[in-house]
Amino acid sequence: MTYGKWLAIFLALTGGTVYGPQVQAYLDPVTGSMLIQGLIGVIAGTAVAIKLYWRRLTAWYARVVRKEPVPEDSSAATVSDTAAPEEE
Amino acid sequence: MFEYDGRILRSLSHRASDDFEFVLQKGFLTRWVANGSFVSATEIELPELSEHLGCETIVEHQRLPFISYPYEWSFGMLKAAALLHLDLQMDALEHDVAFSDASAYNIQFDGSAPLFIDLLSLRPYRNGEYWLGYGQFCEQFLNPLLLRAYLGVPHNAWFRGSLEGIPAGELGRMLPARSRLSWRVLVHVIGPARMQAAALSNQGAVAKAEKRMTSRGLSKLGYLGIMEQLRNWIAKLTPRDVGQSTWGDYSETHTYGTEEMEAKKRFVAEFIERIGAKLVGDFGCNTGAFSELACRAGAERVIGFEYDRVALEKAYQRAVAGNLKITPLYLDAANPSPSQGWRQSERLGFEQRGTFDAILALAFEHHLAIGRNIPLPDVVAWLVCQAPRGVIEFVQKDDTTVKQMLALREDIFDAYSQDVFEQALANHARIEKAQKISREGRMLYWYERE
Numbered sequence: 001m002t003y004g005k006w007l008a009i010f011l012a013l014t015g016g017t018v019y020g021p022q023v024q025a026y027l028d029p030v031t032g033s034m035l036i037q038g039l040i041g042v043i044a045g046t047a048v049a050i051k052l053y054w055r056r057l058t059a060w061y062a063r064v065v066r067k068e069p070v071p072e073d074s075s076a077a078t079v080s081d082t083a084a085p086e087e088e
Numbered sequence: 089m090f091e092y093d094g095r096i097l098r099s100l101s102h103r104a105s106d107d108f109e110f111v112l113q114k115g116f117l118t119r120w121v122a123n124g125s126f127v128s129a130t131e132i133e134l135p136e137l138s139e140h141l142g143c144e145t146i147v148e149h150q151r152l153p154f155i156s157y158p159y160e161w162s163f164g165m166l167k168a169a170a171l172l173h174l175d176l177q178m179d180a181l182e183h184d185v186a187f188s189d190a191s192a193y194n195i196q197f198d199g200s201a202p203l204f205i206d207l208l209s210l211r212p213y214r215n216g217e218y219w220l221g222y223g224q225f226c227e228q229f230l231n232p233l234l235l236r237a238y239l240g241v242p243h244n245a246w247f248r249g250s251l252e253g254i255p256a257g258e259l260g261r262m263l264p265a266r267s268r269l270s271w272r273v274l275v276h277v278i279g280p281a282r283m284q285a286a287a288l289s290n291q292g293a294v295a296k297a298e299k300r301m302t303s304r305g306l307s308k309l310g311y312l313g314i315m316e317q318l319r320n321w322i323a324k325l326t327p328r329d330v331g332q333s334t335w336g337d338y339s340e341t342h343t344y345g346t347e348e349m350e351a352k353k354r355f356v357a358e359f360i361e362r363i364g365a366k367l368v369g370d371f372g373c374n375t376g377a378f379s380e381l382a383c384r385a386g387a388e389r390v391i392g393f394e395y396d397r398v399a400l401e402k403a404y405q406r407a408v409a410g411n412l413k414i415t416p417l418y419l420d421a422a423n424p425s426p427s428q429g430w431r432q433s434e435r436l437g438f439e440q441r442g443t444f445d446a447i448l449a450l451a452f453e454h455h456l457a458i459g460r461n462i463p464l465p466d467v468v469a470w471l472v473c474q475a476p477r478g479v480i481e482f483v484q485k486d487d488t489t490v491k492q493m494l495a496l497r498e499d500i501f502d503a504y505s506q507d508v509f510e511q512a513l514a515n516h517a518r519i520e521k522a523q524k525i526s527r528e529g530r531m532l533y534w535y536e537r538e
Contacts, residue, residue, distance in 0.1 A: 030280065031284050031294060032283025032298065033283075034298050034306075035283060035297055035301050036275065036279050037218050037306055039275070040275050040314055040317070041307065041310025044313025045309035045311075047313055047316075047317070049309055
């Protein structure tokens with residue numbers, strides 16, 4: 001007997017309610033969506049990479065050349081974490 | 089997911105439990121729950137239940153007062169839900185967690201704030217994987233938003249009839265030619281539409297190309313890039329409304345004098361203050377002025393219902409601006425959302441989602457009784473069914489608004505009168521208080537169901 005049936009029987013006996021039918025979470029990726037992602041992934045990924053390095057460059061310039069204090073909540077932090085994951 | 093002993097529980101199989109542990113260890117879930125973007129999920133010990141079900145873990149969720157679906161949301165709500173979905177996905181991806189789908193039904197509203205409710209959507213990210221939910225995201229968020237933004241057509245009716253959203257192929261056929269000059273439309277709508285058409289005529293070739301692409305994998309930066317691109321685009325979308333809304337300007341153009349409006353406000357405020365309602369349903373909430381008044385008078389939550397999309401959007405913006413616990417939803421009371429989906433039990437109909445502690449139905453009943461030819465006693469009976477107590481406004485036949493409604497049609501409403509209304513109300517409830525609030529004769533009734 002499947003897990004879903006056990007759950008339904010148990011709840012029927014104990015007076016609980018199952019929300020909706022026990023449908024398995026399964027997703028059919030739309031045909032061609034991976035091809036599209038392959039195409040835009042390169043371009044969009046490059047854009048993210050450029051932005052990321054640009055932010056690093058401007059942060060470095062501000063810190064080293066102009067000797068500005070580093071802001072605590074640097075927006076560069078979120079993106080740079082992606083490129084080079086730090087130890088958690 | 090099930091209800092047990094009045095609690096909302098979710099049982100996790102062994103594999104889902106492993107994923108849940110993995111996600112928990114990353115730490116971001118606690119932050120999401122704290123800032124209100126993710127449903128609370130507490131692991132609980134119910135050995136008897138888990139043993140019986142043969143599941144590893146049982147998680148308890150917070151109970152939401154009223155479930156809503158994307159086809160009941162305004163444009164702004166669908167947009168807020170889309171942005172939340174992308175923000176959470178991007179945040180998760182930075183912690184090596186991916187979402188297994190992108191269903192709009194995984195988002196609910198707590199007041200005006202979107203809330204992600206599906207714990208099982210989160211699982212470990214696999215290097216090089218594609219965004220599996222991309223197609224679903226486009227159909228359930230992007231395409232419905234583009235329909236309104238480019239064509240001025242609200243998504244609600246189409247989405248309600250097509251529960252999985254709006255396919256790229258169908259939207260693509262309708263978009264104006266100049267929108268195809270946009271690189272984003274080309275890539276996210278026209279491209280997928282062509283691809284699907286090509287797959288139908290030459291399945292083998294598309295499958296082969298897709299397999300080749302999949303084997304190469306998508307970089308994490310590419311994955312993030314696609315989501316960031318969509319986020320930037322969606323954040324800038326606004327509804328393009330063609331034609332005027334009937335009730336969108338009601339709060340500025342209504343027929344009340346200042347003093348009359350004050351009397352109406354005092355009546356409603358006194359009602360809310362005295363009953364101390366937790367959940368109030370505001371039928372015909374318009375731009376949410378009385379929903380706001382109810383909140384300020386002490387109602388914990390208000391679910392507003394409105395037929396006019398422009399007014400609905402204004403009500404949502406009011407809730408956002410005031411950080412109020414108001415969730416305005418699209419409702420045609422003469423044809424409410426039905427139970428639908430697999431075995432008609434995936435998405436519950438309006439009447440199946442519970443009742444309210446109290447209702448407000450201000451300047452509402454005549455739209456059903458006169459506007460939609462529903463017998464007045466039926467309208468009253470339906471309203472009284474929604475909550476044990478409430479305030480209903482009766483608009484008499486010689487009122488300016490009703491006169492306008494009858495100006496171009498035959499008056500077949502002999503049985504529409506204050507006497508009939510009072511009799512119908514008295515059949516189901518006790519009239520606690522009644523007050524004339526406009527010079528023309530509009531009445532407010534506070535009813536208490538026996």
